[in-house]
Amino acid sequence: MNRVxxxxxxxxxxxxxxxxxxxxxxxxxxxxNTRLLRIDGEVVVVGAPNVFIKQQLESKFxxxxxxxLENNGLNPVTxxxxxxxxSSLHRKVEDxxxxxxxxxxxxxxxxxxxxxxxxxxSYRHGLNEKYTFENFIVGSGNExxxxxxxxxxxxxxxxxxxxxxxxxxxxxxTHLIQAVGNALIENKKASRVVYVTTEQFVxxxxxxxxxxxxxxxxxxxxxxxxxxxxxxxxxxxxxxTQEEFFHTFNALHQANKQIIVxxxxxxxxxxxxxxxxxxxxEWGMAIDMQAPDFETRCVIIQSKAQQHGVNxxxxxxxxxxxxxxxxxRELEGVLNQLVAFCEMRxxxxxxxxxxxxxxSQKNRPRHLTAKQVVERTARYFSLSVEELVGPKRDKxxxxxxxxxxxxxxxxxxxxxxxxxxxxxxKDHTTAIHSVEKIDKEQSYDPDVRAAISxxxxxxxx
Ligand code: ADP
Ligand code: MG
Numbered sequence: 001m002n003r004v005x006x007x008x009x010x011x012x013x014x015x016x017x018x019x020x021x022x023x024x025x026x027x028x029x030x031x032x033n034t035r036l037l038r039i040d041g042e043v044v045v046v047g048a049p050n051v052f053i054k055q056q057l058e059s060k061f062x063x064x065x066x067x068x069l070e071n072n073g074l075n076p077v078t079x080x081x082x083x084x085x086x087s088s089l090h091r092k093v094e095d096x097x098x099x100x101x102x103x104x105x106x107x108x109x110x111x112x113x114x115x116x117x118x119x120x121x122s123y124r125h126g127l128n129e130k131y132t133f134e135n136f137i138v139g140s141g142n143e144x145x146x147x148x149x150x151x152x153x154x155x156x157x158x159x160x161x162x163x164x165x166x167x168x169x170x171x172x173x174t175h176l177i178q179a180v181g182n183a184l185i186e187n188k189k190a191s192r193v194v195y196v197t198t199e200q201f202v203x204x205x206x207x208x209x210x211x212x213x214x215x216x217x218x219x220x221x222x223x224x225x226x227x228x229x230x231x232x233x234x235x236x237x238x239x240x241t242q243e244e245f246f247h248t249f250n251a252l253h254q255a256n257k258q259i260i261v262x263x264x265x266x267x268x269x270x271x272x273x274x275x276x277x278x279x280x281x282e283w284g285m286a287i288d289m290q291a292p293d294f295e296t297r298c299v300i301i302q303s304k305a306q307q308h309g310v311n312x313x314x315x316x317x318x319x320x321x322x323x324x325x326x327x328x329r330e331l332e333g334v335l336n337q338l339v340a341f342c343e344m345r346x347x348x349x350x351x352x353x354x355x356x357x358x359x360s361q362k363n364r365p366r367h368l369t370a371k372q373v374v375e376r377t378a379r380y381f382s383l384s385v386e387e388l389v390g391p392k393r394d395k396x397x398x399x400x401x402x403x404x405x406x407x408x409x410x411x412x413x414x415x416x417x418x419x420x421x422x423x424x425x426k427d428h429t430t431a432i433h434s435v436e437k438i439d440k441e442q443s444y445d446p447d448v449r450a451a452i453s454x455x456x457x458x459x460x461x
Contacts, residue, residue, distance in 0.1 A: 008036070022061075030053055033053075035084060071430065127185070127193065133150065133153070137300045139296025142292060144288075148287055149176050157257055161258055162258075162259035163260045163284055164281050164285065165177060166288060169413060171328055176289075178228070181195050192224045194221065198233070199417075201221075201235075202234065218248065235273070236273055292328070294321055308335075308339045313351065316354055323358050373404055374408075401434070407456065
């Protein structure tokens with residue numbers, strides 16, 4: 001969202017929020033003549049009128065500034081403070097677009113060498129590096145999709161354009177299309193690779209209209225070399241966004257840029273997709289992805305177990321592969337649960353332990369609800385549900401709240417606006433930010449991981 005906000009508007013919003021959190025005197029003294037100078041990747045540069053104010057902002061107010069920037073969609077954020085030149089203090093700064101300046105001027109140039117590195121940097125790929133071809137297991141159900149994605153990674157916009165991947169939840173669509181993006185960047189086949197979820201695209205579009213920055217938005221996406229748009233079914237029914245996407249699509253396609261789209265259904269089965277967008281999706285190659293077969297699931301489990309640094313016996317692998325058939329994310333979840341359970345108790349994972357754990361899986365309520373997740377999370381952290389969904393921003397509450405959002409997302413796959421609502425937040429970017437944050441943290445923070453698996457364990461009893 002920040003892409004389409006200009007710095008002035010963004011900073012005004014941030015200040016508005018800070019104003020609520022500090023005394024009037026403090027606000028007038030320390031914040032009044034500050035500016036947001038620029039955003040360099042993850043570094044936000046804030047200008048202060050003099051050295052004294054600069055020091056105060058650094059030492060006393062950094063946390064609140066960072067928090068408020070995060071609340072407004074900039075994440076993760078490091079803030080640097082600079083002293084504003086005296087001349088600039090009285091001049092009204094012009095709105096400068098955040099991050100995106102200059103992107104559309106070279107919008108149709110293709111090769112890496114033509115793209116200046118600063119411009120490249122300004123493209124926020126949105127890719128998660130953990131999704132690679134190397135750690136994607138190929139088998140029945142995904143081999144065609146894999147081959148098409150490999151071909152695109154070798155030679156974008158040559159053959160399958162657009163590539164439309166569709167299939168059920170948790171079968172590797174996101175993994176595969178992000179792997180293309182990561183490979184393209186790594187092999188320097190394309191630099192301005194943009195991955196975006198449809199939810200994010202829709203929200204940015206709405207923000208662009210609201211802040212009248214539509215050209216920034218359009219320019220950003222039309223300036224990409226490769227556009228990867230995930231879960232396009234969420235565009236259904238949003239006619240204005242569809243129209244915008246239609247134009248983006250045409251512009252990219254005409255400029256011979258690669259477009260990759262994923263969805264939970266084939267174009268003709270997405271309700272309320274405008275005909276012309278549907279026909280665009282049908283131009284290229286549509287590939288159906290299916291849940292991998294038993295053998296492939298076994299290999300996936302072995303490979304994921306190795307990534308955890310544990311060895312599983314053959315019968316255990318087969319048991320796990322048999323227990324979850326249609327959803328690799330769920331399969332991973334089961335494995336993670338088993339590994340975490342054993343790690344905490346310093347046990348070797350065995351079939352017996354898995355049976356005990358998965359036995360309870362079988363009984364898990366069919367319709368797990370977000371409310372249940374919220375309740376369990378609150379209980380785990382000894383908070384009340386009211387506190388968890390309430391307005392307080394203390395760290396002791398914020399982290400559990402973020403964990404609850406993460407679990408709702410990973411277990412129930414609710415949309416971000418819904419997740420935000422379940423936790424009493426108005427702004428869905430809070431949910432996006434929380435889920436991403438916890439996803440990252442759980443990879444290195446054992447406490448977070450333990451909390452998640454303990455809460456999930458309870459959910460499944
Ligand atoms: P989808 O987008 O189809 O809902 P994801 O791409 O998010 O599914 O996949 C869910 C999880 O399963 C991810 O963590 C992904 O890495 C993993 N996964 C899915 N398919 C494979 C596979 N063939 N090999 C390895 N991991 C896989
Ligand atoms: Mg996905």
